[in-house]
Amino acid sequence: MAKRDKQAIGQRFLQAFREAGAAEVAPDILLPAGTLLDLYGEDIRARAYTSTDPLRGEVMLRPDFTVPVVQMHMAGGAEPARYCYLGEVFRKQDPGEERPAHPRDNEYLQVGFELFAHDPQADAEVFALFHKLMAPYGLRAVTGDMGLVMDAVRALPLSQARCDALLHHVWRPGRFGRLLARFARPVTPRDFAEIAAPWAGMRSEAEMERRMARLKADEDAASLDPVWIARLERMFAISAPMPGALAELSHLADEWPDLAPAVGRVGERARMLSDGGIAPETILFDASHGHRTMEYYDGFTFSFVAEGRAGWPPVATGGRYDALTAVLGRGGRAIPAVGGIIRPGLVAELEVS
Structure with missing residues (x-):
């Protein structure tokens, strides 16, 4: 698939995001490594390309868009705010424990949408936008909630x-x-042991x-x-269409009351989706969804998966990342945020198959 074909598809989604009220932004490709290392620790080195600049110090090729977009917004953006972007991200494919579960290109296009707003409807708004854009491709919509996992x-x-x-x-x-x-x-x-030898090491x-x-x-x-541990395993095993999953979660919350607020949030989100014309029974809720696949999301998560495509990553992914805005904001200031990305290269393959 030619890069220009992927770019054309990316531009199509970018236009849809603009029509949804997003302002287009273009974060730098070369990012300071310090922020990413502070967020993810040394594990990020297993998947990011790093180099050293004599003036800027250690730098990384952009591994994703969310961090630079959040930094840009937290430096002075008003709210509510919607942003969109299109460009390459870069991921190493080093073997080892931190290797992604699915093979990925070292360089691939992402087109994305981010919403910063104190709005209880934000999760449903972003999911509905991606649901509409992915509808022609027959993908499986999967959701989860990292807030549920963290509360547990x-x-x-x-x-x-x-x-x-x-x-x-x-x-x-x-x-x-x-x-x-x-x-x-x-x-x-x-x-x-107490030793008198001089200290050495990194x-x-x-x-x-x-x-x-x-x-x-x-x-x-x-x-x-x-x-x-058995309760956690029981929770992680819940994977069913949203109404059935909610019933299982409610039964678990009866014996584990600390989960009740998070289960209530999942139920309220299902109601919002239903009010927006999306049938909850067509959406899979997988309690281990974000736990397996996404880093830094701390609330609602979603992905759109091409079933029958062995080894493919999700065609689109997203979720809520409120805590990230607090980490990157001035003085710990946080703004609720939710967003997602689409991989135009995978969409291109779906369109020619």
């Missing part, structure tokens, strides 16, 4: 340090599962001392009762 983690009878560790890895199911299994076992005491002595203090404090933590 916060409700576990764990120390704050253990809870924070799980939340840090909530988008990495492999690490998340290993941590959970470790917390269910008795802690093996560690012996940190981490500072103060960082390692804080790490050792956390490990020592964790020795007194009680093991997590397996009943809690």
